[in-house]
Amino acid sequence: MTAQMQSVREAALSLSRDERARLAEELMLSLDDPILADAEQAEVDAAWAHEIRRRIAAHRSGQTTPIPAQEVFAKLRARRA
Secondary structure (H helix, E strand, O other), X not given: OOHHHHHHHHHHHOOOHXXXXXXXXXXXXXXXXXXXXXXXXXXXXXXXXXXXXXXXXXXXXXXXXXXXXXXXXXXXXXXXX
16 A cells, blocks of 8 residues: 555545545545436436336335345355355
8 A cells, every 4th residue: 555545544534434435435436437428327317216216116015025135145145156
């Protein structure tokens, strides 16, 4: 780890939990290549927002059955083995 990276790491770890979360999100977003134009990205974001609302409504109405995360992860580990 370079001295600059170590310095940035120490500074970041001194931030509050919320600030670290926001910083982490910004850093992760900076790794993405801007493939879509702003208008296209807005359309994709709107489609995902619609899909999320649809899935929440389906869950709340009982149309879907939730699967505990431990079960999902266990199945994934079994597939990898």
